[in-house]
Amino acid sequence: MDAVAQMQETGITAVFFPTLSAFIPLHEPNRDNITRGRRSFQYGATDRHQLDVYYPPNTGKKHPMLFYVYGGFVHGQRTRPAPADLIYGNLGTYFAAHGFVTLIPDYRLAPGTTYPGPAHDLRDALAWAVSNPHLLGPNADTASIFLLGHSSGGVHILTFLFEPAVLAGRPELRAHVKGAIIASALFHFNSEGMDTRLRDHVNAYYASPEAAAVQSPLALLRGASDAVITALPALALITCARDPEWLKFDLSDSYEALGRRIAESRKVGPKKIVAEGHNHISLPLALGTGQGEGWAEDVLAWMEGL
Template sequence: LAAFQPLLEKNRPLITAVNKKTFKYGETDRHYLDIYYPPATSASTESTPILFFVYGGGFVSGARNFPPPLDLVYSCFGSFFARQGFIVIIPDYRLAPEYKYPSAIEDVLKAIQWSSSHASSLISETTPNPDPKSIFIMGHSAGAVHVATLVFHATLIPVESDLREKIKGIALVSGPFKYFQDTRDGVFEAHWGSAENARENSAISLLIKSFENLPKAKLPKILLVEAEFEPKWIMEMGLDYWRLLEWHLGEPVRMDVVKDHNHISLNCALSSGEGEEWGIRVAEWMKDVFSGATFGTGAIFLDDIKYTPCLDSNQLEPISLDSYILMSGTVTIFYGAVVTPVCPRTWKALPRCLIVVGRYGNINFMREHVEDHKLDEVLREHGYADHYVKRLQDGEFIIPGFVDTHTHAPQYPNLGKGGQYTLLQWLENVIFPKEAEFANTKFAKEVYHEVVRRSLAFGVR
């Protein structure tokens, strides 16, 4: 922050030149929001998308406006993305410990609903056609948790709500997506009320719960952003969340790791003229989503990142990003019918079998018969009380499989493409043209590099 403050001060005329208005969207003094309107040089005569920004602050602090000399901290964000062509809305929201979960998320939702019902407030000389049906939401740190919670919570936005159709994309920046027992200040407990509630309603827990009650078609496009020099535990959570998203969605999810930045500097760099390239990439991603572009790229990782933790802890040792990927698996628990061979001629059926699959795909624990009313007790006994359990439905069962796991690396760029073609059409229109591009060694190197990265992320070693 200290490094960027003089740069922001130098650009104060640029930042404050962007038109900004303040509105009240709720009852308390934490229910105000600022709207930044694109300048004439950036505005579109057609429709203008809306970008909400939810700042962080460890769940217990934060404000859309700070007193001098920090008064440009979030104005720099609003000004930057307004100059990228977005109507930017930054709301305040109620904070812990006075207001517990889900108060902050309810406030973010209320601010979004307010913008839809007060569309005239979005209109300015440069934005005659705001598009309240094209909403993007970006959250940083605790704000990223609030945004993820809003989208993946089962009831905050009902599945059939038209608001889900309006939210086109979310950008989750440096979010602490899982419960972390931080004995220094207890901010997780302050927000959720207890460690148990924090585990139960963390962003990653809600993502897992959404597997069964939230259709994938109701989800927006998702972008993850991490800084190169994040605290280790935040980087690990981001990778866990990214890997689980890709597994659930069955398609690549983009994740940017921003070089030469830490947890705080990302936002402070915007409008400073230094280190703001990440914001340009995010703006381009949102514009692509707004225009209906399709996506086929997964994570964007930087080469040879070594980790410098920001926290003073003996547990936070420097570690390579490759190691984070290998560590980023999640535990999966299955309960239900299993059919398994005993020998080449004999098999047995286990209607109430419990299987715990570990972070690296190995079976950590298995019990052949567990009565339903004993399931929670057995999971607690083995240390899995806080994990999601996939209960197999009637007619579903698990059997050993002979699975062909080999990968054609040149086919990686074709993931998800060509579904509209027959086999020969697919070869002619998708496969052969793409394979010809491998004559370019630079292209081939980039693809193979990403194949290895993504294979490692999915546990292939």
């Protein structure tokens, strides 16, 4: 985390490669543990419909499940090319070591799909897991599933939760989702602070700025029925302390809007967590290094307390 602290920049594009480069060597000593504990499965028709599963030690007790949805509108994969091939596997191994069957699915990207394609893929990965518990270990608890989405991965989870059409054919899947953790995910795309590259990715995914405006998580939240809000699982919301200032400002407003809407249904409001010391990229990369894991400890305590 020292390398993150020394970075003057906080912009998402500016810190991406420096942050990745800082964490890659920290996972190398754990290579055997990460790769040995991973199995891959096909959950759909294309090569983007694959997922990795990380298994906890068999304690004889039921193991809740965690889906991690990484960030990506036009780029992203569950296993990156070497030398970054342990990234995300470190997260899977971390949560598995703490008792969670951890699944990391790939999903379709723009321009191969547009909104809400990744949310459909998340639905299909969830349906696969619920239908195949025998592949997830002897004590996988499909009645206790958590979703963790970082950056645009959080956008895909919010779409899954707020867009009724996504679960129209599989409404029973909602009952399996016990909680969702949204980490530094944009609720809308109106900020002047967004860099050109990110705005281009948003427009590629939503197909147009006009579509992005009416299909953003915040727009979906505002238009959601009371039934959708009542059916939401427990929520935790993460902000990185070194997120860009424009993003922290937007997240604060969006989190408050979500909290107010949930309060109308008399449900318990979202848990708010600040990932101290983290920039927008470092959050998942730190797990398994012994550094910067406080946010995950808070998430574990929250999940175990539900």
